[in-house]
Amino acid sequence: MPRTALAAVHDGHGDRLAVREIRVADPGPGEVLVRIAASGVCGSDRHVLDGEWSLPTPTVMGHEGAGVVEAAGPGVTDVAPGDTVILSWYYPCRRCRACAAGKAWACTGTRANECLLPDGTTRLSDAGGVVYPYLAVGTMSEYAVVPESAAIRVPADVPMDVASLIGCSITTGVGAVVNNARVPAGAGAVVVGCGGVGLAVVMGLALAGAYPIVAVDTAEEKLAAARSFGATHTVRAGGDVAGEVAEITSGGADYAFEVIGRVGTIESLPSLLTTGGVGVLVGLPPQGVRAGIDVLELAESGKTLIGSNYGGAVPSLDFPRLARLYLAGRLPLDSLISHRVRLDEVNEAFDAMRAGTRTRSVIVFD
Ligand code: APR
Ligand code: ZN
Numbered sequence: 001m002p003r004t005a006l007a008a009v010h011d012g013h014g015d016r017l018a019v020r021e022i023r024v025a026d027p028g029p030g031e032v033l034v035r036i037a038a039s040g041v042c043g044s045d046r047h048v049l050d051g052e053w054s055l056p057t058p059t060v061m062g063h064e065g066a067g068v069v070e071a072a073g074p075g076v077t078d079v080a081p082g083d084t085v086i087l088s089w090y091y092p093c094r095r096c097r098a099c100a101a102g103k104a105w106a107c108t109g110t111r112a113n114e115c116l117l118p119d120g121t122t123r124l125s126d127a128g129g130v131v132y133p134y135l136a137v138g139t140m141s142e143y144a145v146v147p148e149s150a151a152i153r154v155p156a157d158v159p160m161d162v163a164s165l166i167g168c169s170i171t172t173g174v175g176a177v178v179n180n181a182r183v184p185a186g187a188g189a190v191v192v193g194c195g196g197v198g199l200a201v202v203m204g205l206a207l208a209g210a211y212p213i214v215a216v217d218t219a220e221e222k223l224a225a226a227r228s229f230g231a232t233h234t235v236r237a238g239g240d241v242a243g244e245v246a247e248i249t250s251g252g253a254d255y256a257f258e259v260i261g262r263v264g265t266i267e268s269l270p271s272l273l274t275t276g277g278v279g280v281l282v283g284l285p286p287q288g289v290r291a292g293i294d295v296l297e298l299a300e301s302g303k304t305l306i307g308s309n310y311g312g313a314v315p316s317l318d319f320p321r322l323a324r325l326y327l328a329g330r331l332p333l334d335s336l337i338s339h340r341v342r343l344d345e346v347n348e349a350f351d352a353m354r355a356g357t358r359t360r361s362v363i364v365f366d
Contacts, residue, residue, distance in 0.1 A: 175311015
């Protein structure tokens, strides 16, 4: 039976979300209805609200969420009502070459980035017509209808707020370390930008046994948080960051992660590396942005720059793995959550993110 849900909707103008009712239709073939329990407030939603990326509107925002399957459409076999699931914001088509090669993060058949289900429609609407779920999940809503390939079952004893973060920031950050960069134990690493995603990179580096782990941020609170997650050294942005990193790492880091999406910090990434070092681009800039690098220096010193999207993850493999590491006490994911808020406090959560005053807000539904 179709139902209504309270959701945080971006109407396409301004950076304020409207918390209002939408209609949610039944799941179609291969789709599931998920009652959302928690949704993280992630930097990518902010890019959209601040006009840096364009989307079809109106859009239910949120792409970092977890909940419980309430109903399954015809033909669903992966999950069943009652299952605890984390939503993937890049559902794989399971048919393209990337999917066949086990690279779900590089799927070319998905319509997630168009905010559409595989059949090109959505299950959301309001009086004005179609409503789009951001990245085909739209987790800032009491209900979501997603393809079964976007609903990844995890053990029910993972707390929902922690589970929601595995849906984006944790997978993106830890995955950048273990899947994309494949950092070996003992390598020196630097993380520029310690928001939710950057702190997940720090956690991933600690898990991998990197040393030293240097955290860089403009905000002192973020540096303190980075230390609690395993950073061995911290550097306040603004001064001679490259000089300080060179001193701590005895000549430059083996790996440097940019986790903001700012042109200036992207351009300076090679200067933090030793010869043969690897720079990892995790932060996403506004659409169309270009960066300049010293090509001769990059080539002569044998440095590499790699892109990292969704931590190079296969959610059906990585979500349960990360959940198990959390349950085993190997990843302190609950400490990442600085604020638990109600859906109608979503705008304040984005303002706090813009001001850099919170590590991570999570919207918790009743
Ligand atoms: N130098 C160092 N740190 C900075 C600078 C700077 N010039 N400017 C901002 N920062 C820090 C902020 O203080 C904050 O701690 O970068 C961090 C950005 O974190 P958030 O805004 O919380 O964003 P987050 O959710 O972590 O996402 C970061 O990763 O996946 C992408 O789309 C996402 O581009 C976004 C990025
Ligand atoms: Zn995200």
